[in-house]
Amino acid sequence: xxxxxxxxxxxxxxxxxxxxxxxxxxxxxxxxxxxxxxxxxxxxxxxxxxxxxxxxxxxxxxxxxxxxxxxxxxxxxxxxxxxxxxxxxxxxxxxxxxxxxxxxxxxxxxxxxxxxxxxxxxxxxxxxxxxxxxxxx
Numbered sequence: 157x158x159x160x161x162x163x164x165x166x167x168x169x170x171x172x173x174x175x176x177x178x179x180x181x182x183x184x185x186x187x188x189x190x191x192x193x194x195x196x197x198x199x200x201x202x203x204x205x206x207x208x209x210x211x212x213x214x215x216x217x218x219x220x221x222x223x224x225x226x227x228x229x230x231x232x233x234x235x236x237x238x239x240x241x242x243x244x245x246x247x248x249x250x251x252x253x254x255x256x257x258x259x260x261x262x263x264x265x266x267x268x269x270x271x272x273x274x275x276x277x278x279x280x281x282x283x284x285x286x287x288x289x290x291x292x293x
Contacts, residue, residue, distance in 0.1 A: 162210040162250060162287055163187045164227075167194065168201045181210065181229050181250035181287060210250065212285040226286035228253035232260060233283070236267055237276035244276070253284070 161184035168177045182190050184207055194200040210229055230251050235244045247267075251259045264271075270278045 158212045158283075158285075160210050161185075161207060162229075163207045164205045164287060165191075166203045166205060168203075169199075170201060178255075179205075179252050181252070183248075183250075206290055208288050208290045210285050210287045212283045226288050229285050229287045230256050231283040231285055232263065233281040234264070234267060235279040235281075236270040237273070237278070239273075239275070250287075 162181045163184055165180050165182065165187075166177050167180050180202075191202045194202050210231070212231065230253055232249050232251060234247045236247065237244050249263060251263070264280075267278060
């Protein structure tokens with residue numbers, strides 16, 4: 157069973173935090189870089205909710221968490237071929253299950269050029285998982 161440290165945050169389009177909000181799950185090790193990019197370049201407001209663990213549950217039929225203790229989150233991994241480098245690179249994102257279909261299409265639209273290429277089509281891997289809620293102290 158795979159596990160990863162993930163930051164759950166709320167993102168809004170306005171820098172004052174008033175705009176339409178959405179939940180994002182970002183790997184802990186790249187969160188500072190990602191947050192800086194989102195705020196400085198794209199002018200989003202990013203507010204950290206909590207850092208916790210994400211576990212995959214695809215391969216374990218015995219996993220049974222109480223619904224109040226986790227949020228269902230899908231890990232989407234996309235392998236795209238780079239002509240420049242002559243190799244594949246992996247892009248991984250985490251999305252809430254309840255809005256996954258909509259967000260997935262928006263995310264994949266950023267990689268349309270790879271789907272239209274004729275050499276190596278991208279490979280998509282989806283893994284269901286849970287982001288464990290931590291108790292507030």
